[in-house]
Amino acid sequence: MYYLFEHFLVVLGVLAVASAMVLALQPRRTPQSSAAWILFIIMVPYVAVPVFLVLGFRKSGRSFPAIRFSPHPALPETEPPPLAHIFDSLGAPPAVGGNRIHLHETPADARAGLDEVIAGARDRLDILLYVLARDESGLRFLDQLKRKLHEGVKVRLSVDWLGSHTRPRRALRAFVEAGGELRYFSPLDHLTDTAHLNLRNHRKMVIADCARVWAGGRNVGDDYLASPPGKWVDLSFTAEGPVIDSFNAVFASDWEVAGDPLPEPVPPPVAPAGEALLQLVPAGPDEPQDVLHDGLVAAIYRAKKRVWIATPYFVPTDPLAQALATAARSGVDVRILLPLKSNQWTTDLARGPYIRALARTGVGFHFFRPGMMHAKAGLIDEACWIGSANFDVRSMLLNFELAVMAWDPATTTAISRWFDRLLPDCDTSLPRPGFFRRLIEGVFRLGAPIL
Known part of the structure; x- marks a missing residue:
């Protein structure tokens, strides 16, 4: 009887591990996220499977139905810019x-x-x-x-x-x-x-x-x-x-x-x-697509003059990182404003490899020295946004977030001047980590989708 019970537990454990690995390979998950979870499950399955059941899911239409926006919004008298239509077509109001x-x-x-x-x-x-x-x-x-x-x-x-x-x-x-x-x-x-x-x-x-x-x-x-x-x-x-x-x-x-x-x-x-002229763009499990993430990817690729981003935590998805690199290589003024040291040491460790890789493509990094820079805002040519979403995997693909895109010159000018006032208090030199720091950063980068 004991051996039968032991066999049952082994079979149950194997099924749980196999199921978790299949779910980790779901198509809406990034390859980086899938690799991190599968490695975690293989190395410590007794810990990883319960953790995955709590932390490993993204969209859930059953628990979070789509937001019911007004079917008849008050449209502006003038035609909105093309980027506004992109966010609209992706699912934003x-x-x-x-x-x-x-x-x-x-x-x-x-x-x-x-x-x-x-x-x-x-x-x-x-x-x-x-x-x-x-x-x-x-x-x-x-x-x-x-x-x-x-x-x-x-x-x-x-x-x-x-x-x-x-x-x-x-x-x-x-x-x-x-x-x-x-x-x-x-x-x-x-x-x-x-x-x-x-x-x-x-x-x-x-x-x-x-x-x-x-x-x-x-x-x-x-x-x-x-x-x-x-x-x-x-x-x-x-x-x-x-x-x-x-x-x-x-x-x-x-x-x-x-x-x-x-x-x-x-x-x-x-x-x-x-x-x-404003447009609210949601992000999270209550919208069927990744509207904010995909819209920003599209907007960065279409940038002609500048892409300025302020974020306390910088752990971009692969599509966002590729868009920034492509924009910088094509001559667009790409700047990322970050705190020199944020209030989340885990994301500070995870951001290092992204910063060094993007700096080689021409992306400029500005590290705010006096204190914590917690703002989430950006400028892409003559458009801007401000909201709750950080420029990281968690805000773009997991959390419930909001950003307001502004298309009018007055708001765009105000955000641009805000950047200009902060830049003199920033350090543009990149840190040079040693071997062990790079090793730790690599581990945290791999685990960024879990953090």
């Missing part, structure tokens, strides 16, 4: 005109913008956050939400469970007791309901009355809203106008993933508020 957007370049600007959006809410506040920190800024934010609840405003707050693992639990309980609605995205005890631990909601948005949004790369915490000048560099924005219809659709979809759908009917289209 169309570019819409009549918007107003204001960039927050400093923590003080971001905090003032957030305060203004919250204070201006009269009926509802819909909020998605990746990090809600247990510090002065996080507690102040929750106090503001409680005051709005006392004013009769409906407040819904969705927080990523893993991203906010150090969240202010007592203050959140007080928020719920005051009448606020709180949901956690993909908590550990509901992974079977909302897919896998590896798929995190990295989006950040605060929407007031379905008509105005605070969004971008910033979370809610002291690093993002109260850090000294230069210590933590980031970008966020407030926007209003027809593009908010797309933000409302994203919030409704993400809120439904964590529970019941919103009870209110779809809000009416938002009226024009300015001149900016």
